[in-house]
Amino acid sequence: LGRRQLLGGSMALAAISALCAATQIDSPQTASVVAFALAFNAFGTSGWNALDALTAEAFEPNIRATAFGVVAAAGRVASIVANIVDGQLSSNATVLLFVTSAMMAIGASGVFCLRPSSEALAPS
Numbered sequence: 001l002g003r004r005q006l007l008g009g010s011m012a013l014a015a016i017s018a019l020c021a022a023t024q025i026d027s028p029q030t031a032s033v034v035a036f037a038l039a040f041n042a043f044g045t046s047g048w049n050a051l052d053a054l055t056a057e058a059f060e061p062n063i064r065a066t067a068f069g070v071v072a073a074a075g076r077v078a079s080i081v082a083n084i085v086d087g088q089l090s091s092n093a094t095v096l097l098f099v100t101s102a103m104m105a106i107g108a109s110g111v112f113c114l115r116p117s118s119e120a121l122a123p124s
Helices: 003-024 030-058 064-089 093-111
Strands: none
Touching: 003 030, 003 093, 030 064, 064 093
16 A cells, blocks of 8 residues: 555545444434544544655655645644634534545545655656
């Protein structure tokens, strides 16, 4: 399993987990919501780890540190925006989870638009 597939698959599974949690949020069985939330967290963590590995091999060594900095900065900005959006949607957990699922699905589909790492490291 390659890093791109791991990242895309992790994000897709996180999106599915959030979607499942959204459909179960009003259910009297809270254990299923907790299970889906745990799965979302596990797949999200797996995705971040795969992103770190993918970033390391996607850029040439002389710009790798800058690339890590840009990815980290983009992640920080995105987390700030996500907190603002989450605050606005916190009154409706179902909508919040649907939005989360949609964003993860968009990210998962974007991963497969990346060029393979063997092309990224090929000399120009």
